[in-house]
Amino acid sequence: MQNAFGMHALSIKDLSKKYKSGVEALKSVSFDVKEGDFFALLGPNGAGKTTAIGIITSLVNKSSGSIEVFGHDLDKELAKAKSCIGVVPQEVNLNLFDYNFNILVNQAGFYGIPRSEGKKRAEQYLKQMQLWEKRKTNARSLSGGMKRRLMVARALVNRPKLLLLDEPTAGVDIETRRMMWDFLRDLNANGTTIILTTHYLEEAEQLCNKVAIIDEGKIIENDSMHNVLKKLKTEVFILNTEKPLDKAPEIDGYTTALKSPQEIEITVSQEQGVNDAFSTLQTSGVKVLSMRNKNSRLEELFLDLTKGQPGEGE
Amino acid sequence: MRIQLIGTIALVRKETGRVLRIWVQTLIPPGITMSLYFIIFGTLIGKRIGEMEGFPYMEYIAPGLVMMSVITNSYGNVVGSFFNAKIQGHIEELLVSPLSEVSIVIGYLAGGIIRGLAVATVVTFIALFFTQINIKHPLMTLFVIIMTAGVFSLAGLINAIFAKKFDDIAVIPSFVLAPLTYLGGVFYTVSLLPEFWQTLSRFNPILYMINSMRYSVIGISDVSIQNALMMIVVFFILLFSSAVILLKKGIGIRQ
Numbered sequence: 001m002q003n004a005f006g007m008h009a010l011s012i013k014d015l016s017k018k019y020k021s022g023v024e025a026l027k028s029v030s031f032d033v034k035e036g037d038f039f040a041l042l043g044p045n046g047a048g049k050t051t052a053i054g055i056i057t058s059l060v061n062k063s064s065g066s067i068e069v070f071g072h073d074l075d076k077e078l079a080k081a082k083s084c085i086g087v088v089p090q091e092v093n094l095n096l097f098d099y100n101f102n103i104l105v106n107q108a109g110f111y112g113i114p115r116s117e118g119k120k121r122a123e124q125y126l127k128q129m130q131l132w133e134k135r136k137t138n139a140r141s142l143s144g145g146m147k148r149r150l151m152v153a154r155a156l157v158n159r160p161k162l163l164l165l166d167e168p169t170a171g172v173d174i175e176t177r178r179m180m181w182d183f184l185r186d187l188n189a190n191g192t193t194i195i196l197t198t199h200y201l202e203e204a205e206q207l208c209n210k211v212a213i214i215d216e217g218k219i220i221e222n223d224s225m226h227n228v229l230k231k232l233k234t235e236v237f238i239l240n241t242e243k244p245l246d247k248a249p250e251i252d253g254y255t256t257a258l259k260s261p262q263e264i265e266i267t268v269s270q271e272q273g274v275n276d277a278f279s280t281l282q283t284s285g286v287k288v289l290s291m292r293n294k295n296s297r298l299e300e301l302f303l304d305l306t307k308g309q310p311g312e313g314e
Numbered sequence: 315m316r317i318q319l320i321g322t323i324a325l326v327r328k329e330t331g332r333v334l335r336i337w338v339q340t341l342i343p344p345g346i347t348m349s350l351y352f353i354i355f356g357t358l359i360g361k362r363i364g365e366m367e368g369f370p371y372m373e374y375i376a377p378g379l380v381m382m383s384v385i386t387n388s389y390g391n392v393v394g395s396f397f398n399a400k401i402q403g404h405i406e407e408l409l410v411s412p413l414s415e416v417s418i419v420i421g422y423l424a425g426g427i428i429r430g431l432a433v434a435t436v437v438t439f440i441a442l443f444f445t446q447i448n449i450k451h452p453l454m455t456l457f458v459i460i461m462t463a464g465v466f467s468l469a470g471l472i473n474a475i476f477a478k479k480f481d482d483i484a485v486i487p488s489f490v491l492a493p494l495t496y497l498g499g500v501f502y503t504v505s506l507l508p509e510f511w512q513t514l515s516r517f518n519p520i521l522y523m524i525n526s527m528r529y530s531v532i533g534i535s536d537v538s539i540q541n542a543l544m545m546i547v548v549f550f551i552l553l554f555s556s557a558v559i560l561l562k563k564g565i566g567i568r569q
Binding site for chain 2: 019054058059060061079080082083085089091092093094095096102103105106107108109110112113114115118154
């Protein structure tokens with residue numbers, strides 16, 4: 001579907017899903033993802049994120065509503081819509097007994113890519129995911145992080161225009177996560193639209209330009225990352241001091257607390273800024289060595305919007 | 315159309331490759347089992363039985379034993395492969411791709427048929443150590459093996475579609491397939507049975523498959539060969555359509 005602002009990679013209208021158990025995972029959800037976006041779909045456990053991705057990839061049957069992928073209606077042009085999509089699921093779903101190289105070549109085949117071309121792509125993506133040395137081993141011998149990278153490589157083998165990532169960095173080490181972030185940024189810069197669900201809100205804040213927050217099956221926020229973060233009324237910072245303190249310094253207009261003898265927690269409202277606080281601290285003879293956010297800004301907002309509910313499982 | 319063709323070939327290649335890659339599990343066990351049948355029923359007991367319908371007992375039971383292996387192995391191949399894909403989750407590789415339900419069924423069907431043909435070849439080769447086999451109708455033999463393997467591959471696929479736990483894929487082979495096969499005339503002609511049991515036997519579809527095989531190899535059958543062949547074809551079409559419809563509806567694979 002084309003609109004004044006460009007092609008929609010994904011257009012979801014009034015999507016609902018009620019499971020046989022009676023659970024309503026999605027309640028008339030509507031949102032659009034523009035071509036080229038790096039879109040974060042966030043929400044607590046059980047909010048309906050995985051259900052939404054399941055319906056988009058046709059692994060879950062919807063109860064009602066409509067979905068278009070690059071203008072292809074899932075009800076009318078399912079095969080064309082599927083050809084545009086690559087998906088990295090939350091759970092490992094690899095054939096653990098097949099060779100890693102074969103997994104990619106077969107997946108390319110299922111998308112109608114001839115075997116010779118599939119082999120070239122398998123080599124390309126295994127190398128990009130630093131798994132080429134593991135091409136002749138089977139998936140069960142891979143570590144958790146390697147399995148995640150293999151699933152990313154598998155999702156890319158059809159060169160999808162829309163990549164769906166459901167918790168792609170869950171359980172991977174920091175080095176792998178950073179490598180994946182760089183890779184995904186490049187992929188997005190080269191034109192692939194990406195939808196990401198993640199529990200690492202720092203990840204979403206770092207990577208995504210758009211964000212939708214889903215809670216109890218409903219979209220409660222949907223805007224650019226910039227606009228969403230502007231809605232954050234207060235931020236909490238941790239200040240590391242040079243010398244240990246007995247109690248938190250009192251600063252007019254700010255709430256402070258001593259987290260440890262050399263750590264002050266300070267809550268700053270958006271209008272205030274931090275200059276006045278630093279001036280007061282300097283006058284009191286408290287030297288601040290460094291400062292950091294207690295939580296990521298998106299995390300603060302997320303907890304505020306979802307009332308800090310931990311969720312009950314997807 | 316091109317996507318479906320390439321995709322189907324990829325799945326056929328994957329499924330047949332699996333049969334050949336794990337040949338120790340797929341081809342050796344039926345060879346050993348059938349060797350024991352030939353030794354016990356053919357050589358040891360068969361000598362005392364003498365002839366059956368004018369043929370040495372060993373020669374009489376050989377086509378049925380080949381068919382028994384084809385039935386068991388084609389069913390086991392597809393039910394195992396598809397159910398494992400469901401349990402491990404990699405069935406999603408197919409479900410998220412543009413591959414149609416017909417292509418998915420053909421892919422798994424091919425794996426089952428290849429296993430059936432491979433096992434039939436192994437068992438026939440073993441049979442040659444015990445008896446002579448002069449195939450009367452070679453093309454019909456091939457047709458019957460392929461179609462019977464196809465029917466039971468499709469039945470295995472449907473079983474796997476509905477199965478939720480490993481027990482569900484063990485029940486049908488143990489409590490349905492095995493009794494029907496043993497009572498399907500592998501070791502005897504149904505004319506030996508009392509009339510009531512003869513009539514009851516005619517409701518057993520495997521009787522028609524075993525007799526089709528026996529007719530195509532040694533030229534005799536307890537049932538009309540036309541009816542038997544037609545029954546195999548009808549079963550094939552019915553099960554193929556059912557498997558496609560079940561996959562389209564997402565029974566057992568989509569929430």
